[in-house]
Amino acid sequence: MRRFSHEWFFLIPITVFLGLFVFYPLTRVVLRSFTDNFTGHCTVQNYLNAFTQARYLGSLKNTLWFAGACTLVGAVGGTFVGLLASRMSPKVRGVLLSFYSLPMTLSSLVVAFAFIVLLGRNGVFNIILSRYLGIPKFDLYSWHGLVVTYSFYNIPLMTLTMASVFLNLDRSLIEAARNLGAKAWQVWIYVIIPVLAPGFIAGISIVLAGMLAAFGTALALTGMAKSLLSLQIYSHASESNYNIPQASALAVVLIVIIVVSLLTLNWIERRLRPGGEGR
Amino acid sequence: MTSGMASAAVEINEVSKRFGNVVAVAEFSLEVQRGELVTLLGPSGCGKTTTLRIVAGFERPDTGRVFIFGHEVTHVPPERRDVGMVFQNYALFPHMTVFQNVAFPMKIAKRPKREICEKVAEYLALVRLKGLERRYVTQLSGGQKQRVALARALARSPKILLLDEPLSALDAKIRVQLREEIRQLQQKLGITTLYVTHDQEEALSISDHIVVMNEGYIEQVGPPTEIYFRPQTLFVASFVGTMNFFSGVAVDTSEGPKLKWHDSLLAFPSGAEVAPGEEVSLGVRPERLELAFEREAVPQGHNVVPGEVGFVTFLGSIMRVEVKLGDGTEVKIDVPTKERITPERGQRVYLCFSPEDAVVFKNSCVRR
Numbered sequence: 118m119r120r121f122s123h124e125w126f127f128l129i130p131i132t133v134f135l136g137l138f139v140f141y142p143l144t145r146v147v148l149r150s151f152t153d154n155f156t157g158h159c160t161v162q163n164y165l166n167a168f169t170q171a172r173y174l175g176s177l178k179n180t181l182w183f184a185g186a187c188t189l190v191g192a193v194g195g196t197f198v199g200l201l202a203s204r205m206s207p208k209v210r211g212v213l214l215s216f217y218s219l220p221m222t223l224s225s226l227v228v229a230f231a232f233i234v235l236l237g238r239n240g241v242f243n244i245i246l247s248r249y250l251g252i253p254k255f256d257l258y259s260w261h262g263l264v265v266t267y268s269f270y271n272i273p274l275m276t277l278t279m280a281s282v283f284l285n286l287d288r289s290l291i292e293a294a295r296n297l298g299a300k301a302w303q304v305w306i307y308v309i310i311p312v313l314a315p316g317f318i319a320g321i322s323i324v325l326a327g328m329l330a331a332f333g334t335a336l337a338l339t340g341m342a343k344s345l346l347s348l349q350i351y352s353h354a355s356e357s358n359y360n361i362p363q364a365s366a367l368a369v370v371l372i373v374i375i376v377v378s379l380l381t382l383n384w385i386e387r388r389l390r391p392g393g394e395g396r
Numbered sequence: 397m398t399s400g401m402a403s404a405a406v407e408i409n410e411v412s413k414r415f416g417n418v419v420a421v422a423e424f425s426l427e428v429q430r431g432e433l434v435t436l437l438g439p440s441g442c443g444k445t446t447t448l449r450i451v452a453g454f455e456r457p458d459t460g461r462v463f464i465f466g467h468e469v470t471h472v473p474p475e476r477r478d479v480g481m482v483f484q485n486y487a488l489f490p491h492m493t494v495f496q497n498v499a500f501p502m503k504i505a506k507r508p509k510r511e512i513c514e515k516v517a518e519y520l521a522l523v524r525l526k527g528l529e530r531r532y533v534t535q536l537s538g539g540q541k542q543r544v545a546l547a548r549a550l551a552r553s554p555k556i557l558l559l560d561e562p563l564s565a566l567d568a569k570i571r572v573q574l575r576e577e578i579r580q581l582q583q584k585l586g587i588t589t590l591y592v593t594h595d596q597e598e599a600l601s602i603s604d605h606i607v608v609m610n611e612g613y614i615e616q617v618g619p620p621t622e623i624y625f626r627p628q629t630l631f632v633a634s635f636v637g638t639m640n641f642f643s644g645v646a647v648d649t650s651e652g653p654k655l656k657w658h659d660s661l662l663a664f665p666s667g668a669e670v671a672p673g674e675e676v677s678l679g680v681r682p683e684r685l686e687l688a689f690e691r692e693a694v695p696q697g698h699n700v701v702p703g704e705v706g707f708v709t710f711l712g713s714i715m716r717v718e719v720k721l722g723d724g725t726e727v728k729i730d731v732p733t734k735e736r737i738t739p740e741r742g743q744r745v746y747l748c749f750s751p752e753d754a755v756v757f758k759n760s761c762v763r764r
């Protein structure tokens with residue numbers, strides 16, 4: 118019992134911190150989401166709105182599509198670059214991966230401006246593209262423009278995960294499979310992909326969660342022009358259509374979506390993990 | 397070299413392999429007969445694994461050829477060689493159960509389900525792992541993993557079996573037990589086996605033939621007793637077991653050539669061809685040396701060297717006694733404890749051995 122109480126002592130600071138900055142606001146958001154904006158009475162109208170009004174349904178759909186597309190691009194790009202990185206000499210790989218850690222440290226505003234300078238209507242690349250190559254300008258402010266911009270975060274993020282996943286792949290497993298008669302493609306299907314799957318899923322979980330809540334760069338690039346759930350929440354929490362209870366309800370919906378997708382991916386990962394339950 | 401009943405199970409012909417400046421295997425030639433267990437023995441980095449990987453097809457030799465049952469396989473990819481291999485780290489598939497691991501080669505070969513089930517059961521019984529089919533390999537002990545790896549390598553009845561230090565990751569007791577099991581299994585199945593180890597005791601205990609390797613080259617090939625009792629090079633003598641060396645110059649005496657070692661004259665074993673003036677060493681195993689407390693106790697015809705008892709280590713059935721000789725060298729002697737002599741530190745003694753128990757080395761550079 119003594120040891121138990123000692124351990125508790127060290128948990129106090131982090132518990133206080135989480136309580137103040139996560140659980141307290143979260144509880145407030147949940148409580149507020151069940152109140153009426155004008156009367157303050159208890160109601161579920163905000164949730165009904167979220168699932169019936171066209172603008173909310175639209176942004177919900179946009180968020181899911183956008184996050185899905187970003188995750189796909191990040192997963193494919195990151196896996197590919199990760200595989201390449203794992204085959205580089207340690208020195209070259211170290212340089213590449215330290216560059217790839219940069220995007221995560223950059224402010225979303227800085228990234229947005231960087232893309233405007235390069236790919237905006239009068240961006241360097243767009244001028245080269247249209248003037249000298251005759252290719253139509255790239256529209257940075259469209260959905261695919263947003264996906265490309267966010268790939269600036271997602272591909273490096275996924276690359277960092279996948280590079281270490283590929284590096285940790287035990288080469289003797291591949292040799293064992295070949296020794297037991299497997300051809301190259303069978304080695305991929307039966308050994309490499311299943312062994313890498315848990316790491317891959319852990320990687321896309323991070324990307325997907327980030328993209329469901331994507332906000333800063335999207336706001337800086339498109340303002341409110343693109344209706345994402347995160348931007349809807351922001352617009353209700355500020356400006357003209359100030360409606361905190363409605364914003365809270367949308368936030369709860371977004372949180373539930375993120376939690377459910379993470380739990381699902383985590384469940385799949387656990388089943389795929391060596392020695393995991395299942396199959 | 398075409399197929400035929402006469403050909404060896406494995407023939408390695410003048411194989412060399414370099415990695416950059418490192419010569420891993422040099423001019424390596426070896427024949428392994430059907431049903432034999434041949435051990436590659438040598439210190440770390442001497443090229444054992446590389447040799448095995450060349451036979452398995454994971455490395456291409458720079459020169460030379462490899463034959464399996466008379467068929468050249470030098471350029472055949474590993475998946476078409478039909479060679480079972482047990483890897484040093486087992487290389488079991490972590491996402492598969494014991495059953496799935498052992499079934500893997502047969503699943504790849506598209507064998508019918510029933511046959512796979514029967515074979516897996518048969519081989520798991522053979523390695524005494526029945527009942528663990530549904531376990532994931534991450535949930536097994538080291539010894540159990542080793543058995544799964546063995547069952548998996550054997551399950552589709554490969555032509556030959558390759559084992560790369562299969563026991564090095566296990567603790568001493570299981571190592572001894574498992575090596576006996578591997579040997580029994582190998583004899584039961586009659587499968588030709590190449591076994592890599594750096595543990596000389598392991599090699600001596602399970603092999604039909606031992607190949608002692610050093611820096612990519614073969615030092616000596618022979619049955620365990622020959623390797624132990626008749627080492628042909630100083631390297632083999634000092635690597636396999638413990639060997640005491642007496643080095644000096646051969647001189648002519650009335651009783652034929654003898655080794656002049658400080659104040660002593662040591663007789664050579666009969667049949668040794670030593671010319672006077674030649675620099676030679678006599679090697680004697682610790683268990684072939686005897687201790688005498690008085691000069692008179694030395695048997696007739698034995699070589700004698702005086703010394704002083706140093707460190708004495710009790711090892712159960714034997715006592716290892718270090719004796720300091722006049723020139724400062726130390727000699728190790730194994731005295732069976734059943735002889736009930738207890739040498740005291742500092743005691744003056746005589747070391748003696750029959751000339752027939754010594755081995756002559758013409759090369760004077762003794763490795764110590």
Ligand SMILES: Nc1ncnc2c1ncn2[C@@H]1O[C@H](COP(=O)(O)OP(=O)(O)OP(=O)(O)O)[C@@H](O)[C@H]1O
Pocket residue numbers: 415416418419420438439440441442443444445446447594
């Ligand atoms: N892929 C490789 N690249 C470069 N050098 C290598 C490679 N594989 C082996 N070598 C070198 O070749 C030599 C022989 O290596 P090998 O692995 O065959 O030794 P070994 O006898 O199996 O040693 P150990 O008992 O330590 O396993 C060593 O000097 C090693 O460093």
Ligand SMILES: [Mg+2]
Pocket residue numbers: 444445446560
């Ligand atoms: Mg090795």
